[in-house]
Amino acid sequence: MAFIKEVHAILVTGRTLRQGIGVAEGKDSDVYREETSQVELSVGTMARLGLKHGDRVEISTDSGVETFVCRPCDLPDDVVFVPYGPPANRLTLDTTEGSGMPGFKGISCRIRGVIDEDT
Amino acid sequence: MKILENIVCSFCGSLCDDIALGVEYNAISKVRGGCAISRRRFLGPIDREVPRIDGEEAGFDEALDAAVEILAKARHPLIYGLSSTSSEAQAAAVKLGETLGASVDSTSSVCHGPGTVAKQLVGLPTCTLGEVKNRADVVVFWGCNPVEAHPRHFSRYSVQAKGLHIEEGRRNRKVIVADVRKTATARIADIFLQVAPNEDFQVLTALRAVIGGAELEGEAFGGISREEIRTTCNVLQNADYGVFFFGMGLTMTQGTHYNVRQALSLVRDLNEKTAFAVIPMRGHGNVAGAETVLVWQTGYPFGINFSRGYPRYNPGEFTVTDLLSRREVDAALIVASDPAATLPARAASFLSEIPTIVIDPYYSATAKLARVFLPSAPVGVASSGTVYRMDQVPLPLKKVIDSKYPSDHDILLAIDRGVTACSASKGALSMIL
Secondary structure (H helix, E strand, C coil): CEEEEEEEEEEEEECCHHHHHHHHHCCCCHHHHHHHCEEEEEHHHHHHHCCCCCCEEEEECCCCEEEEEEEEECCCCCEEEEECCHHHHCCCECCCCCCCCCECEEEEEEEEEEECCCC | CEEEEEECCCCECCCCCCEEEEEECCEEEEEECCCHHHHHHHHCCCCCCCCEECCEECCHHHHHHHHHHHHHHCCCEEEEECCCCCHHHHHHHHHHHHHHCCEEEEHHHHCCHHHHHHHHHHCCCCCCHHHHHHHCCEEEEECCCHHHHCCCHHHHHHCCCCCCCCCCHHHHCEEEEEECCCCCCHHHCCEEEECCCCCHHHHHHHHHHHHCCCCCCCCEECCEEHHHHHHHHHHHHCCCEEEEEECHHHHCCCCCHHHHHHHHHHHHHHCCCCEEEEEECCCECCHHHHHHHHHHHHCCCCCEECCCCCCEECCCCCCHHHHHHCCCCCEEEEECCCHHHHCCHHHHHHHHCCCEEEEECCCCHHHHHCCEEEECCCECCCECEEEECCCCCEEEECCCCCCCCCCHHHHHHHHHHHHHHHHHHHHHHHHHC
16 A cells, blocks of 8 residues: 555544434444445545545544545535544544543544555 | 324434334334434334343343343443433433442533533523424524434424424525535525634634624634624524524534533523524434433433442543543443444443443444343334433333333343342341351
């Protein structure tokens, strides 16, 4: 695995309708697995990284690293969005700063496009 | 086929109560009304799971005994979840927490907990969703996306719904959406405030300043121009009856309860000019009930500890993420929740290092790493009970089919009886020795 260009952005995690349907169908369902492994990026960010819909990107935060499939969305260039789920949880922060609330939104992250070396 | 009308769906905090179910041969075969999520919830099979100990199939009583033994031996157990079960089960969980000297927390601490802290500081001028439907001509959605998370909220209560004083539904309403993303909800807004990430507090502060009569000196606040702030304030102040819904875009972003404190203060300020109410957009079907029950049982809404024999409350100390991240508990009982799929992985992973018990109708991600799994009858499908809507209105859930497993409520009461019996026998033994 090799990487193409990288950008820094703010990660937001949240609900989507398909993620909710996946919860109701079961977290081992295809719809849940597919939806929670997607990341939404702005068209501008995808262009900067040289990505097209369906390409893989690696996102890293202070908590960990995870690979997602990207899809274009109407977002500011400095924001990326990942639906709630186990892949997102490897990036969210377990520090609550005394509030009880972990870091689920507004997290600094680095995004790198992934290319398979054998392709 | 038997048709059952006016069934409540308890998947999300909207608690739509107009679902019709067709039932035959102890199975739900038809759903009328409801959203894409509720149809799957009702039509999904039940009783597919088996009780398990260390991942291996076990008898129900054997698994129950194993759960009792784990909890009776624990020095500081955690009881967590509770947001997708009945309020009767929630009350039984609190009783068990008191018996065990446990920490008790609901999913509130990782969703609207900061909003509840803000409510304790400012108060909550609120109303029912019926009032929203009948009166609200200005509706604000801040940091929430009901089109995807509460799919029928618009049509039943807040946007398209026609009411007593809102005869033409959407045409009689102004909709304001504030969010970092241009969500599906934002796309239907009359005014969309695209807030810069982590800067909701600045925007709310600017709105409060203008409502209070101040002149803004800067050009933009949290990504929103001075002109947009002024325009939004005009709409807010000129409402006949406004309602401010907020979601986790406020509670989870930087500032957490300070953001909500500012939002509630804005609503309080607006009540000097007109009538305005605020409702948290609660996610899980009975997370509002979890807070309500915990408050009436202990005085506190979440993040509670009974280790001194009386309840103490401290978000950041007795809340699930903190207890697991700091490895401060030595056993966990998870009820109707799936922290392994919802908490930050670094916190959730500790559940696999301690004896964890899961009570849930489904074999969840948490159940897969648990020492003991006790399947239960899904509430609102195969067991009855009470749930609280996001506006604190309690609704009854009907049992529409039979399950071979007991309800969460009955399982929790059985564990409590078992733990109490263990404690009594330990006490007798120590007196003899």
